[in-house]
Amino acid sequence: MTADFATRVADAVARRGRLCVGIDPHAQLLASWGLTDDAAGVRAFTETVVAAIGPHIAVAKPQVAFYERHGSRGVAVLEDALTSLREAGVLVIADAKRGDIGSTMAAYADTWLGDASPLRADAVTASPYLGVGSLDPAVELADATGRGVVVLARTSNPEGGGLQTATDAAGRTVAQSVVDAAARHNADGPASIGLVVGATRDHGLDLTGVGGPVLAPGLGAQGATPDDLARVFRGATDLLLPSASRQVLAAGPDGAAVAAAAQRLRDEVETALS
Numbered sequence: 522m523t524a525d526f527a528t529r530v531a532d533a534v535a536r537r538g539r540l541c542v543g544i545d546p547h548a549q550l551l552a553s554w555g556l557t558d559d560a561a562g563v564r565a566f567t568e569t570v571v572a573a574i575g576p577h578i579a580v581a582k583p584q585v586a587f588y589e590r591h592g593s594r595g596v597a598v599l600e601d602a603l604t605s606l607r608e609a610g611v612l613v614i615a616d617a618k619r620g621d622i623g624s625t626m627a628a629y630a631d632t633w634l635g636d637a638s639p640l641r642a643d644a645v646t647a648s649p650y651l652g653v654g655s656l657d658p659a660v661e662l663a664d665a666t667g668r669g670v671v672v673l674a675r676t677s678n679p680e681g682g683g684l685q686t687a688t689d690a691a692g693r694t695v696a697q698s699v700v701d702a703a704a705r706h707n708a709d710g711p712a713s714i715g716l717v718v719g720a721t722r723d724h725g726l727d728l729t730g731v732g733g734p735v736l737a738p739g740l741g742a743q744g745a746t747p748d749d750l751a752r753v754f755r756g757a758t759d760l761l762l763p764s765a766s767r768q769v770l771a772a773g774p775d776g777a778a779v780a781a782a783a784q785r786l787r788d789e790v791e792t793a794l795s
């Protein structure tokens with residue numbers, strides 16, 4: 522039987538540490554690497570990053586938007602990167618932030634989590650704001666394939682607060698209700714739901730029973746430091762995946778420098794959480 526997503530993340534993290542490196546080929550980064558802002562530039566950038574992190578890092582998170590903005594040739598770069606990362610033993614969270622009514626969600630799920638899809642990853646990020654239940658088709662496919670759905674709970678951006686910290690009659694925040702739904706699912710079946718909780722602030726969530734990975738973006742460019750993690754996540758750090766994109770990527774264009782930056786940050790995270 523296939524191991525569930527939480528088990529696969531735990532194995533990868535035990536071997537390579539908790540850091541997740543985001544692969545975000547921003548126009549500004551391409552320029553600073555001396556690359557063109559087109560599919561060829563994105564390909565050179567991506568191939569350098571994949572080769573640099575492939576032997577050292579447990580989890581990578583390509584940001585799908587930066588590939589889609591170059592059309593089919595950009596998506597082809599992403600497809601090739603997914604294959605290379607898989608071959609290198611890196612778990613991949615496709616950062617696509619999908620979310621739609623159930624029947625459409627099933628098609629998104631096939632794309633990112635289906636065994637036969639050229640764009641299959643190990644997990645996809647998803648927005649629960651059409652209702653956590655609208656994500657069921659993706660969760661069911663993840664359950665069946667050992668893959669994951671990483672659901673936005675409390676995001677790192679300043680605009681998320683109004684919606685995510687709104688409370689119900691019992692005083693529970695929207696973000697906590699997403700956490701609780703994930704915890705219920707992971708306790709009952711394969712632990713295939715992860716959460717996104719930004720590392721940039723005190724989130725005020727009870728994450729103790731989640732039973733799945735917690736992706737924590739915001740390290741580096743958005744201001745969070747490795748030392749912030751222990752305080753912000755108060756002990757819920759076993760399956761924490763602190764994530765940084767620009768802080769690592771800015772070390773390029775030299776692949777060895779990207780590899781060194783990723784390993785340095787990975788080790789700083791492990792030291793801070795040990």
Ligand SMILES: O=C(O)c1cc(=O)[nH]c(=O)n1[C@@H]1O[C@H](COP(=O)(O)O)[C@@H](O)[C@H]1O
Nearest residue numbers: 584646676677678719738742743765766767
């Ligand atoms: O799902 C995400 O990864 C995500 C959630 C969130 O709350 N905040 C957030 O910044 N992200 C993503 O994490 C990456 C942040 O990159 P850096 O700020 O450069 O490390 C981007 O790809 C964002 O889309």
